[in-house]
Amino acid sequence: MSNITNQSLSEILESIKSKKISSLELTQAYIKNIENAKKLNAFVTTTFDQALENAKKFDNKPNNEQLLSGVPLAVKDLFCTENVKTTAGSNILNNFVPSYESTVTKNLWNNGAFLLGKLNCDEFAMGSSNETSFFGNVINPIGDHLVPGGSSGGSSSALAADLTPATIGTDTGGSIRQPASFTGTVGLKPTYGLCSRWGIVAFASSLDQAGPMTKTVNDCSIMLEAMSGFDEKDSTSINKKKETYSKNLKDNIKGLKIGIPKEYRVDNMPKEIDELWEKGKKILKDLGAQLIDISLPHTKYALPTYYIVAPAEASSNLARYDGVRYGYRSQKGKDLIEMYENTRSEGFGDEVKRRILIGTYVLSSGYYDAYYLKAQKVRQLIKKDFDDSFTKVDAILTPSTPSSAFKIGEKTNDPVSMYLNDIFTVPVNLAGLPALSLPAGLDKQGYPLGLQLIGKALDEQKILNIGYAFEKNCGYKNEIKKWWS
Amino acid sequence: MSLDKEKIKHVAKLARISVDEAKVDSLTKDLNSIFKFIEQLNELNTDKVEPLTSILNQSLRSRKDEISDGKIREKILKNSPKKNEEFFVVPKVVE
Secondary structure, three states: OOOHHHOOHHHHHHHHHOOOOOHHHHHHHHHHHHHOOHHHOOEEEEOHHHHHHHHHHHHHOOOOOOOOOOOEEEEEOOEOEOOEOOOOOOHHHOOOOOOOOOHHHHHHHHOOOEEEEEEOOOHHHOOOOOOOOOOOOOOOOOOOOEOOOOOOHHHHHHHHOOOOOOEEEEOOOOOOHHHHHHHOOEEEEOOOOOOOOOOEOOOOOOOOOEEEEEOOHHHHHHHHHHHOOOOOOOOOOOOOOOOOOOOOOOOOOOOOEEEEEOOOOOOOOOHHHHHHHHHHHHHHHHOOOEEEEEOOOOHHHHHHHHHHHHHHHHHHHHHHOOOOOOOOOOOOOOOHHHHHHHHHHHHOOHHHHHHHHHHHHHHOOOOOHHHHHHHHHHHHHHHHHHHHHOOOOOEEEEEOOOOOOOEOOOOOOOHHHHHHHHOOOHHHHHHOOOEEEEEEEEOOOOOEEEEEEEEOOOOHHHHHHHHHHHHHHHOOOOOOOOOOO | OOOOHHHHHHHHHHOOOOOOHHHHHHHHHHHHHHHHHHHHHHHOOOOOOOOOOOOOOOOOOOOOOOOOOOOOHHHHHOOOOOEOOOOEOOOOOOO
């Protein structure tokens, strides 16, 4: 079984169950891949010894009744892991070792998986290219000069390079879907409140949501099932019955109504994105779905709204990093205030500081109404656009991103052009809806492109079903040459 | 509106982030381009729109006012950059 790591999570689970491979052999195969892939810089921390112990424990006493029996998983370094360093990609948390486990990772371990390592990400999940991490850029396995997307760039890179069978990321404005699109993988941002935020390093609390990143839609449904669920410790967790997404996965989408929003395009959008969208529409139509033109008129205001709401919440969430209770502390400064100022100046990177300053400004005395209140009102209009459309359609199909993966360094000097990358993903976070990014084709350079399916709140099953049917008929194949090993 | 250097220094003070004098110019330029982008929202009339404060159709749950954990002082102090046996240590605040 030399190529076990090429396979999907569901195939791997089958191999474990039928004892074709042991959990230990599987874990060793991934460790070997990871050791050969240092060039990608996808990992901040590896937990190989712990993973090998857990694999042996599983093999000695296998329990195959669980969703993720005997599988090692690497996760984004934004999830707090008990006794394993958790950095959020930041210098300010470079020495932080949580004494607790996030609910979402605990759910994965309770379903039989165990930790393989922690994946690099943009600092505090603020970025679209994984270039803001204190631990350096992550490289896209598609090409050594390309970004893997962000902020879950370590997650997308590791998944596409076969360094983990599946992974989890977080998505505040597109941080799961955009990197999935850039690496030819599947990424789901669930409905706000479906997965607990407890134990995840906070960025923008009204937008943050954890979700799966996988090689197939079936894998995505398995991971979502394992990680989701009500949690008393998250005040915005939705209390509802747990769903069995993988068992209910169906590829019959006949009669479903798919909305096509006319506003999802930008100036100078490559022709290939339009062609990809057309291809997606045709596949769904051929499967018996009905295409309906819709309008989401406030789409162009989603990004400006996001760049008020997200920094405002971030400036408040990141106030906790004061060099007193945990994290980095500067040795400079003659009093307490100077200690704070130097700690935060040395501990945070440029993008994080920029966003804290934007957030502090829009919330400061005299400006609140002009910015934050205004943004909350526009957010209402954006949500209403979706509410109105979902009286007519079951799901909405759009491109995931306005371009394929861009070059490292291409957008670092122009924050607004970097932000524009999230133009098709951000509206969904503002409205709290679920959305799935699916690999759908390649551009003329051979780089992956994704399409996005947006669903009604808590309608994950439906977009997974549409994605499942789409995947079977799309013919997309991600063949990555392993140039790094 | 545009942000000048003095304003940015004031906001940085509020945010407790010291800003390197050499970086103030580029920061001013970046923040102004971001605010120019954000201010597209002024095109919209939102006088009659209710602000959206929560996207969930549920109000925040309340819990019983009971202690559910405790006696974890060591765990809490473990990650502190400077502590004595029972306390976080900070630079002198009171003369």
